Amino acid sequence: MTQNGTVQLEITGKRADVILTRPQARNAVNLPMCEDLIEAFEQIATQPEVGVVVLRSQGxxxxxxxxMKERKGHDEAWVMMRRRTAFRAYEMIGACTRPVIAQVQGALVGSGGEIAMSCDFIVASQDATFRFPEPQWGTVGATQRLQRVVGVARAKELLYTGRIMDAQEASRIGLITTLTEADKLAQTVDDTAAQILNAPPLCVQLTKHCIDAGYRTDLNSGITIELAAIDRMLSESDWRGTIERFDARIGSGQKAARS
Structure with missing residues (x-):
């Protein structure tokens, strides 16, 4: 376990948990949190045994x-430095080679959305709410990730108005991939993480790479990316053993069905 000032990193077996630990400030993002997020994901990158990451928060x-309070007494140069550090933190989350699940409860606002959308997908409780009030707060933010997740028109409407969106709507528009009851949130994330860890880790990491790299290019180039991943999988993984284990499971299932 690594405890930074605002972020806690826990590694248990093949799972890493990155935990926002400013509940007294409703886990508001400040400069130390951005720096601590960068450090946490730098540490995860050095841990080859980690196969999945859960990003969650206390409280x-x-x-x-x-x-916003931390901006008092600072000049424009400091504000730009702070924003660049935040973007670096989001980039580190998104660049993680392992799947990253955002576990969301309660309010998610502005920069919290940037953190969650930098993850591979969001699992949220039914009591979660989502708000992107940057223009209402006299600033600019969430203009890039949000439109890529929910579409251009929807992102504009949410940002222009700064309205609060409930979890059901967030699920309908694709911001949330899994919606669950509040008291089942942690278990749902645990189950999802366990399912990911059942797959060969190299195949999961290559799948993430292919999706992320392919999203930024055309279909033919994306197929080239996938073929390169398949070539690496064939040279570096026990793919023959995977086929044998698959055949064994199918055989066991057929026997059970006949008995």
């Missing part, structure tokens, strides 16, 4: 957005 609120 009833996932993240209340940027800590």
């Amino acid at each position: 009833p609120v996932f993240c209340a957005g940027a800590d």
Whole structure:
């Protein structure tokens, strides 16, 4: 376990948990949190045994957005430095070679959305709410990731109005991939992480790479990316053993069906 000032990293076996630990400030994002997120994902990158990452938070609120109070007494150069550090933190989350699940409860606001959308997907409780109030707060943010997740028109409407969106709507528009009851959130994430860990880790990592790289290019180039991944899989993994184990499972299932 590694405890930074605002972020806690726990590695248990093949799973890493990155935990926002500013519940007294509703996990609002400040400069130290950005720096601690960068450090946590740098540490994960050095741990080859980790196969899945869960990004979650302490307390009833996932993240209340940027800590606007920390800007008092600072000039424009500091604000730009702070924003660049935040983007670096989001980039580190998104660049993680292992699947990253965002576990969201309570309010998710502004920068909290940037953190969650930098993960591979979001599992949220039914009591979660989502708000992107950057223009309403006199700033600019979430203009790039949000439109890529929910579409251009929807992103504009959410950002222009700064309205609160409930979890059901967030699920309908694709911001949330899995919606669950509040008291089942942790178990749902645990089950999802366990399912990911059942797959050969190299295949999962290559799948993530192919999707992320392919999203940024055309179909033919994406197929080239996938073929390169398949070539690496054939040269570096026990793919013959995987086929044998698959055949054994199918055989066992057929026997059970006949008995």
